Amino acid sequence: MSSTDVVIPCYRYGHFLRDCVQTVLTQSGVTLRVLIIDDASPDDTAEVAQELARADSRVTVLKHASNRGHIATFNEGIAWAAADYLVLLSADDYLLPGSLARSARMMDDHPSVGLVFGRAIVQEDDRREVVAAPAGLGQGTRILSGTEFIHLSRAKNIVIAPTVMVRTSLQKKLGGYSAQLTHSGDMGMWLRFAAHAEVGFIDRAQAVYRRHTANMSTTYSPEQDLAQRKEAFEVFLSSCAPVLANVDDLRTWFVNELALDAVRSASRAFNEGAMGLSDRLCEAALKIDPKVEGTPPWLALACKRRLGRRAWQLLQPAADRVRQMLAR
Structure with missing residues (x-):
């Protein structure tokens, strides 16, 4: 046993x-x-x-x-x-x-x-x-x-x-x-x-x-959480580099994933009316990976911000239905 x-x-x-x-x-x-x-x-x-x-x-x-x-x-x-x-x-x-x-x-x-x-x-x-x-x-x-x-x-x-x-x-x-x-x-x-x-x-x-x-x-604040996750990956890569293939590619991939996660969190904060948090998460995303600015999640959030929260609240149910149809 x-x-x-x-x-x-x-x-x-x-x-x-x-x-x-x-x-x-x-x-x-x-x-x-x-x-x-x-x-x-x-x-x-x-x-x-x-x-x-x-x-x-x-x-x-x-x-x-x-x-x-x-x-x-x-x-x-x-x-x-x-x-x-x-x-x-x-x-x-x-x-x-x-x-x-x-x-x-x-x-x-x-x-x-x-x-x-x-x-x-x-x-x-x-x-x-x-x-x-x-x-x-x-x-x-x-x-x-x-x-x-x-x-x-x-x-x-x-x-x-x-x-x-x-x-x-x-x-x-x-x-x-x-x-x-x-x-x-x-x-x-x-x-x-x-x-x-x-x-x-x-x-x-x-x-x-x-x-x-x-x-x-x-x-921990959402921004601190992002920073700690990034630090975790850096510690992982530095300590495990001898047994990992393509460490540089793995770091690039992770940084992009983390920045996208920050943008998605910013989008949720926008939907909930936490505008200050949404702005800070966008700033954090850009700091993690400036290339996130050209991704679909970033562009979708940019559209929502241009519309304003009140207009987005009216459009959101229709947008959710479209997403559900596309996911089928």
Whole structure:
């Protein structure tokens, strides 16, 4: 039976921690160790963690005397890991039954796979929504080449972190998370894995991602998000250049994709009446790739801006119908 280490960093999530850990300990089909890292939380994280450790010998607790931040905490967990496979699970998320066994089975059956991910359920208050598979992936569980995964990702992070299991030996080879990527560290890590191994996708909900106001991702503006994604790709290219073909072409492609994503976001902001944000995203797109100015999404947004929002609101339903007809 394959062994799996689950690292659970926790900062101010003591109220989530017990439920998170229990969903790990009740998994079947793998041998388990759990490490809870309390990053000097000011809440009851330490007390909850120690109770869990006393109740189950598979649970170990590390407590920081001062807050070290999520990147250092993740890397501490990676250094601790010794099992066949590794899962980094935020304390505010939790696993669904059977998820570890499904991921481990794929790893066991396909030694060339370095990372496995799946669908997730996003939970916000009392609402739950199953996240669709990434666009272009199609239906069904499958194995992707690293190149397929990179191009499927385009300029975005298409993987929801709590669904991920990685091969520990490859994680150790790649090293830990980059201190530069405080917001896009996950995206950068998935790309690094794809440069060195195949990627498995399980077409089932594997974990629950909680969306709430304390999520770290909510502290970044759209412009900061774009900058961090660009930085993630630069770190990926520089660290993985020896194993990548056509690095310059890949950089050009990504910069264009990121700029187009910024324009599409600017267009959505325009539709919602956030005109200042739309302008800033257009400026960001041009800064990322000046050539985006001649693309169809840019020209479409330019037409909308010339019309003005009031006129566009009247025309938008007809434009949406035309798009739907063309997509058939």
